[in-house]
Amino acid sequence: MTETLHKPSHPVSIAFAVLLIAGLAGVVLAGAFDWLDRDLTRRLACIVFGLMLLGAGNILPKIVMPVRSGRAYPGMRRADRLAGAIFVLAGLACVGVAVFAPADGILLIESVIGIGTFMVAGLIWSGAALAAPRAETADTEQSPETARAKVQRLSVFLILNGLFWAFLIFVADIVWGDAGAQWMLVPFIIVNSLLAVTQIKLFRGLKS
DSSP states (O other): OOOOOOOOOHHHHHHHHHHHHHHHHHHHHHHHTTSSOHHHHHHHHHHHHHHHHHHHHHHGGGSOOOOTTSOOOHHHHHHHHHHHHHHHHHHHHHHHHHHHSOGGGHHHHHHHHHHHHHHHHHHHHHHHHHHSOGGGGOOOOOOHHHHHHHHHHHHHHHHHHHHHHHHHHHHHHHHHOHHHHHHHHHHHHHHHHHHHHHHHHHHHHTTO
């Protein structure tokens, strides 16, 4: 059965993302100027991280990315739903940790939850991608609707990518100190530069 492209509400999705990012920036700035207690700043920031995971997990399965044949591979759709549910549960867990865990252990506990979640989701998506029939993923002409769907999904993945690196940097800082966190910036810049270069063609596809 052919699945049609589902178009989520752009204003709601964009407003949600902007609100979370603005909230995180506000919390960080308030902590930097000592307007908030350090422990409260840490808790609020971790709550925002949890809400980002929850929001991304809720939005991602609703964005159908049709393959070039016009059909959405059912295995990938199931993987999206399962990964989305895992992100939602992880987001709820992170919010719970931020509210109830001792302040000194919040970052480590939340980072372990986050990294573990990304590893499980990565395995789920990898398994679905490997099992995808080659005939359904063959390259043909890409429609503007397909390009938009891919850009929507890429936007969610960029948020998740940022969270993943934030968790990695937190762990590096806890284990190795400031030097470890600083060295993590090197692979962060390399990976995200390659991501930008390889995926920019999706945004060009919107012009057609």
